[in-house]
Amino acid sequence: MSWLGRNLIQRARLFAGLVAYRASGRPRPLVANLFITGRCNARCLYCYVEDVHPPETPPRPHARPPMSEAEWLALIDALIARGVRMFTLVGGEPLVSPHVPAIIEHLHRRGVFFILTTNGALVRRNLDLVRKVSQLTVSLDGDPAANDALRGEGWHARALDAIDAATEAGIPVRLNVVVTRANADQIGYVVALCETRGMYVTFTPCIDPPAFRRDQTRRWQLDDAGLKTFFRTLAAWKGKSRRIMNSDRSIAYMVDYPTSFDHVVMADDPAAGYYSDPCPYGRIQYHFNEFGDVFPCAMWWNDPGFAPGNLRDDGLDAALARATAMPCSYCSFCNMVDWNELTRPRALLDGLTMTLRQAASGGRTRR
Numbered sequence: 001m002s003w004l005g006r007n008l009i010q011r012a013r014l015f016a017g018l019v020a021y022r023a024s025g026r027p028r029p030l031v032a033n034l035f036i037t038g039r040c041n042a043r044c045l046y047c048y049v050e051d052v053h054p055p056e057t058p059p060r061p062h063a064r065p066p067m068s069e070a071e072w073l074a075l076i077d078a079l080i081a082r083g084v085r086m087f088t089l090v091g092g093e094p095l096v097s098p099h100v101p102a103i104i105e106h107l108h109r110r111g112v113f114f115i116l117t118t119n120g121a122l123v124r125r126n127l128d129l130v131r132k133v134s135q136l137t138v139s140l141d142g143d144p145a146a147n148d149a150l151r152g153e154g155w156h157a158r159a160l161d162a163i164d165a166a167t168e169a170g171i172p173v174r175l176n177v178v179v180t181r182a183n184a185d186q187i188g189y190v191v192a193l194c195e196t197r198g199m200y201v202t203f204t205p206c207i208d209p210p211a212f213r214r215d216q217t218r219r220w221q222l223d224d225a226g227l228k229t230f231f232r233t234l235a236a237w238k239g240k241s242r243r244i245m246n247s248d249r250s251i252a253y254m255v256d257y258p259t260s261f262d263h264v265v266m267a268d269d270p271a272a273g274y275y276s277d278p279c280p281y282g283r284i285q286y287h288f289n290e291f292g293d294v295f296p297c298a299m300w301w302n303d304p305g306f307a308p309g310n311l312r313d314d315g316l317d318a319a320l321a322r323a324t325a326m327p328c329s330y331c332s333f334c335n336m337v338d339w340n341e342l343t344r345p346r347a348l349l350d351g352l353t354m355t356l357r358q359a360a361s362g363g364r365t366r367r
Helices: 003-024 069-081 100-110 124-130 144-151 155-168 187-197 211-218 224-238 248-255 316-322 335-341 345-360
Strands: 031-035 086-090 113-118 135-139 173-179 200-205 285-288 293-295 328-330
Touching: 003 113, 003 345, 031 069, 069 100, 069 316, 086 100, 100 113, 100 124, 124 155, 135 155, 144 155, 155 173, 155 187, 173 187, 187 200, 187 224, 200 224, 200 335, 224 248, 248 335, 293 316
Parallel strands: 031 086, 031 285, 086 113, 113 135, 135 173, 173 200
Antiparallel strands: 285 293
16 A cells, blocks of 8 residues: 555544544543653753663663563554554654664554654664654754754754655654744744755643753743743744644644643633643543553653553553543643644644645655
8 A cells, every 4th residue: 555545544543533532522542652762862951751861871760670572562452452543652762772663563564653753863774664654753943053952962963864864765754843942933944944845843832841850941941921922923934834733723722821831720720711622631642651651641740749550560441541531621731732623624634735745745655
């Protein structure tokens, strides 16, 4: 089957699951974010993943050993059996994990839509493997000065090399930009890069990291006024370019946010009525870390008051149940709004247009 045909079928299955969830309102796992490893060859100053560490050093102390390759493959099969239709492979840097080749091969054989999120450094040398992903997401925060101030010297060049290698190979590429003080003026640069290379981009607010990295990260976080200004500017840019994947509603959600962005609004909060759609995290989306812990989202991952279920200790269903229907109503992670928008006609049209454009720019040559 052609890349286009396979991609359309995969997206249709995901959309059918989303429609069923929206119609019933009952939580059901549809999207699994697999944090394969905490090892990473970059040193991003704002990383929210608690377990990130250099490849040459051991992980932070944990009560359990990392999951084996066999455990990851068994988890994928169990999640597909429960209705999951999309996987993202995240880290750390997934491509430093010895388990990732088998995981990618397995997901490809199972025929589900899956995304590899990477800093780009290892893409070119693993190109034959990366060809099998449904989409490659590359982390890039702006031009060389802005990006490397946050990610380290030389990381803009590495990301750009990954983008070039992937696009030359016909692999669909999306950029993920984490919004901070260092790159709040980089929308124009990023959009121009996407236009010239046929890519799409999502702009994501900086998420609170674990406590031991919090002071460092908050030096780079925009304050409330700065973040609202950024999203007002993004709204203007979205009117000029269809390469921006943030929905109109999620942008407006950020501009009009009724409280401080560092405030997670609980269901009994007076401000809870601002956004009434149920958050998809902990209802259709779940995070799985390398030790088998299951979280509804990144916000709860770094909350010391949340005790996650564990795949080995509790089993998959019990671990999912513990991460389901949390007491929060909404937060500053505006991507949740984008997920809720996916069943609307405009989002359907944008998704189809993106897929056809990616096929026209090279994806149609892949098998």
